[in-house]
Amino acid sequence: xxxxxxxxxxxxxxxxxxxxxxxxxxxxxxxxxxxxxxxxxxxxxxxxxxxxxxxxxxxxxxxxxxxxxxxxxxxxxxxxxxxxxxxxxxxxxxxxxxxxxxxxxxxxxxxxxxxxxxxxxxxxxxxxxxxxxxxxxxxxxxxxxxxxxxxxxxxxxxxxxxxxxxxxxxxxxxxxxxxxxxxxxxxxxxxxxxxxxxxxxxxxxxxxxxxxxxxxxxxxxxxxxxxxxxxxxxxxxxxxxxxxxxxxxxxxxxxxxxxxxxxxxxxxxxxxxxxxxxxxxxxxxxxxxxxxxxxxxxxxxxx
Numbered sequence: 001x002x003x004x005x006x007x008x009x010x011x012x013x014x015x016x017x018x019x020x021x022x023x024x025x026x027x028x029x030x031x032x033x034x035x036x037x038x039x040x041x042x043x044x045x046x047x048x049x050x051x052x053x054x055x056x057x058x059x060x061x062x063x064x065x066x067x068x069x070x071x072x073x074x075x076x077x078x079x080x081x082x083x084x085x086x087x088x089x090x091x092x093x094x095x096x097x098x099x100x101x102x103x104x105x106x107x108x109x110x111x112x113x114x115x116x117x118x119x120x121x122x123x124x125x126x127x128x129x130x131x132x133x134x135x136x137x138x139x140x141x142x143x144x145x146x147x148x149x150x151x152x153x154x155x156x157x158x159x160x161x162x163x164x165x166x167x168x169x170x171x172x173x174x175x176x177x178x179x180x181x182x183x184x185x186x187x188x189x190x191x192x193x194x195x196x197x198x199x200x201x202x203x204x205x206x207x208x209x210x211x212x213x214x215x216x217x218x219x220x221x222x223x224x225x226x227x228x229x230x231x232x233x234x235x236x237x238x239x240x241x242x243x244x245x246x247x248x249x250x251x252x253x254x255x256x257x258x259x260x261x262x263x264x265x266x267x268x269x270x271x272x273x274x275x276x277x278x279x280x281x282x283x284x285x286x287x288x289x290x291x292x293x294x295x296x297x298x299x300x301x302x303x
Contacts, residue, residue: 037064038225039159040279041071041302044267044292051267052078052302053288055279056159057222059148064157064223070302078274081167082175082266083160084259085183088168096184100138107132108139111192112199119203136195137187140202147206160276175266177259177277186251198247222279227301231284253286260291267297 040055052074066072075081086092102108108131109117121128123143131139145155155161167174190198205214214233221229237248259277266273282289293299 037223038068039071039222040225040227040230040282041068041074042282042289043074043300043302044263045298045300046267049267049270049272051263051271051273051275053263053275053277053282054159055222055227055282056276057219057279058158058160059145059153059155060157060159061152061154062157064159065162067159074302075163075166075274078172078272080173080175080266080271080273081163082177082263082273082275083164084178084277085176085180086164086174087155087161087180088164089180092180096180099181099184099188100135101133101188102135104133108134108136112136112196116196116200116203119200119207123203123206135188135190136199137190140199141187143202143206160278163274163276175262175271175273177262177275178255186255190250194247194250225303227283230279231287234280234284252280256281256286256288256291260288260295263288264292264295264297 037060042053044051044053054071054074102111112120120131120139124131131142134142148154164174214237218230218233221227221233234248234252259281263273263275266275277288281287284290289299
């Protein structure tokens, strides 16, 4: 499968947002959307405070909205919106970009195996040269975003961006659980072997058609609010091989620990918060929900 010029163009356009993307979301397929999304919402409580956690997908369509009334109510009562990173911060995006890039004369090809480089050329065609300055994780997610855009999915309709823009209009406090620089540092800090494995997995998903099935199931699970199905998809992705397990731990499990600490801080401080993080961070073993439950924090799924 070779990406169209449209997909390549959008991959470059949204590359800076790569740090905020779920890497488990691979390439998109056309998925009929007949109704607004249900999504995934949890409530956590202390003796004096309640915080809501909502699972996000970072690219969506206009007809995913309006969101359910219970989600809207949880947002409205909050004084603080907490997100992984403020993807609307142009200065932060600009500062994060070098962490995902190579400085000439260094280039992507020098850090990839010949087989992965050849596969990238097969998928991206003449546009391969546009990716020479970017690290493997950035290329993997840039291609992913481009493929989503080709099927009508757009970061402009992403759940986190939707709430960030609303929070600024509503003058709610915006709290970052991480930052674009932190995420870019994680993604850009992969070793050559890890970066090659990540890009190879992404390219294989393009060429083998596996991603079409996986992504369709992932979006359907999120829309219907099926946390168990979503967790199963991520678990199966992690269990493909030892490299996949290591990457999943680095990109999800390890980050969940830090984000859980920040969420617990909001709960303890009495902040009326509405927390929006990638849905992959809220489902399955070692998720934020799992960590909170192991810590004895009362957690309730809101239907």
